Amino acid sequence: MKRMIVTASLVAGFFLAGASAQAGWGVCNGCHNGAMAINKAEMLAKYTSVEALIKGAQATENPMMGAMKQDIEALKAAAAELGLKSEKEAR
Numbered sequence: 373m374k375r376m377i378v379t380a381s382l383v384a385g386f387f388l389a390g391a392s393a394q395a396g397w398g399v400c401n402g403c404h405n406g407a408m409a410i411n412k413a414e415m416l417a418k419y420t421s422v423e424a425l426i427k428g429a430q431a432t433e434n435p436m437m438g439a440m441k442q443d444i445e446a447l448k449a450a451a452a453e454l455g456l457k458s459e460k461e462a463r
Contacts, residue, residue: 381435397453399446403436412454421459422451 403409410418419425426447429440440446 377435381438396446396449400440400450409434416454416456419451419456422448422456423459425451425454425456 397412401412404415405411406414415425419428426444429437429447432441
């Protein structure tokens with residue numbers, strides 16, 4: 373089981389490293405489909421701002437999020453595609 377998680381993490385890291393240039397929800401929705409991780413509707417219910425989504429992504433201990441945790445611009449792009457606003461804009 374541990375070997376499978378490590379392998380999956382490496383594969384995900386490989387794809388996410390290349391995908392950060394074209395970041396956004398399209399990179400996330402492969403896993404955030406409701407089966408592997410929460411889907412778009414659940415993300416919107418859980419996170420109400422760009423900052424909350426970034427903080428949540430960085431707080432996760434899921435190894436599949438390793439590359440994304442460091443890519444703030446990709447997380448911001450994904451949040452924007454989800455329609456989330458910055459806490460400053462929401463005021």
